[in-house]
Amino acid sequence: MLAPVLAHLKPQLDASSYADSVLSGTVLDMACRAWRLGVARGMNRSMSFTFPSLDRVRRVTIVGAGSVGRSWAALYLAHGYDVIVFDPAPECAQATSDFIVNAWPALRQLHASIDPSPPWSRLTFAPSIAQAMRDTDVIQENAPENVELKRQLITEIDQVAPGNRVILSSSGGIGPSALQADCRFPERVVVAHPFNPPHLIPLVEIVVGSRTDPAAARWAGDFMRQLGKRPIVLLREVSGHLANRLQAALMREAFHCLVNEVASAQDIDDAMRYGLGLRWALMGPLMTFHLAGGAGGAQHTLDLAGEAYESWWTDLGTIHLTADVRARIVAATADIAAGRSIADWITWRDEHLVALLRQSGATECGV
Numbered sequence: 001m002l003a004p005v006l007a008h009l010k011p012q013l014d015a016s017s018y019a020d021s022v023l024s025g026t027v028l029d030m031a032c033r034a035w036r037l038g039v040a041r042g043m044n045r046s047m048s049f050t051f052p053s054l055d056r057v058r059r060v061t062i063v064g065a066g067s068v069g070r071s072w073a074a075l076y077l078a079h080g081y082d083v084i085v086f087d088p089a090p091e092c093a094q095a096t097s098d099f100i101v102n103a104w105p106a107l108r109q110l111h112a113s114i115d116p117s118p119p120w121s122r123l124t125f126a127p128s129i130a131q132a133m134r135d136t137d138v139i140q141e142n143a144p145e146n147v148e149l150k151r152q153l154i155t156e157i158d159q160v161a162p163g164n165r166v167i168l169s170s171s172g173g174i175g176p177s178a179l180q181a182d183c184r185f186p187e188r189v190v191v192a193h194p195f196n197p198p199h200l201i202p203l204v205e206i207v208v209g210s211r212t213d214p215a216a217a218r219w220a221g222d223f224m225r226q227l228g229k230r231p232i233v234l235l236r237e238v239s240g241h242l243a244n245r246l247q248a249a250l251m252r253e254a255f256h257c258l259v260n261e262v263a264s265a266q267d268i269d270d271a272m273r274y275g276l277g278l279r280w281a282l283m284g285p286l287m288t289f290h291l292a293g294g295a296g297g298a299q300h301t302l303d304l305a306g307e308a309y310e311s312w313w314t315d316l317g318t319i320h321l322t323a324d325v326r327a328r329i330v331a332a333t334a335d336i337a338a339g340r341s342i343a344d345w346i347t348w349r350d351e352h353l354v355a356l357l358r359q360s361g362a363t364e365c366g367v
Contacts, residue, residue, distance in 0.1 A: 064142035070099035175237035176209030187213035256317025265332035
């Protein structure tokens with residue numbers, strides 16, 4: 001629903017302000033008004049809700065407590081919300097509590113005002129989805145990336161959750177139109193896709209479906225900002241959303257270079273860690289491309305290197321995850337891990353992420 005509305009509104013904004021307006025929420029505000037006024041030619045056929053005021057949100061329901069759900073739970077607790085968790089796995093309560101204990105020191109380094117230890121009185125576990133929805137103010141769904149499973153789960157949530165509560169899905173690549181298809185109130189379903197680990201990485205992708213109320217998307221973006229997140233708004237649904245598509249393009253070539261022995265596994269990782277990754281921690285690929293042209297900016301880069309990029313693109317590899325390729329990837333990652341456990345590497349990663357975030361100032365949205 002949102003993409004045609006944005007297309008209608010885009011001519012009203014000059015080119016330089018359009019992208020900034022999308023990120024700041026101006027376009028979503030305009031889209032919401034247009035949607036309600038029927039500007040988008042008959043698209044305002046669904047029920048509209050008044051969503052809870054953000055300052056009245058107290059209770060967050062987590063549905064699905066794998067690594068993503070546990071990380072969300074830690075972040076919500078750190079920001080003072082009551083958290084209720086539902087997951088049918090018998091180890092849910094212990095695994096979630098253990099994760100929060102391990103995540104808390106990093107959260108305290110980023111947010112000095114939070115409690116010295118996890119506030120266990122504000123964390124509860126529900127035996128059913130219906131009970132998890134009682135008195136909830138917002139729902140965060142984190143089921144495995146399976147369209148049928150997630151659609152069924154969100155439909156069940158929609159049946160029992162109060163009608164004006166936003167349902168946020170952590171879907172990493174499935175569009176919200178597929179997820180909201182069987183809902184009574186599809187208007188309140190929004191993808192809010194985090195990046196691992198969600199309690200530390202600021203980025204969240206906001207994606208709306210064909211029947212999503214733009215006001216729900218605006219609400220979701222504002223809610224994420226209250227958590228210190230940096231939401232970005234996709235203008236249309238696309239498989240994999242945005243960041244995973246960028247990541248997938250890079251991973252495809254990394255796997256291709258590994259299988260074709262262009263470089264060792266360690267050197268492939270080091271090319272990112274000591275080269276591209278350092279710049280990309282400060283600015284994205286488009287701004288990096290712009291600075292590469294010096295005073296002439298992107299135009300000069302295109303003049304100097306445009307043909308080279310074209311030739312590199314035509315030579316990029318295509319990789320298929322056959323059994324042999326999978327085995328080589330697993331062996332390569334084991335070599336890089338050098339005998340250290342995944343738990344050790346996660347601890348090392350999170351400690352360095354905290355240092356990087358503190359130094360870059362990227363711990364708050366809008367940076």
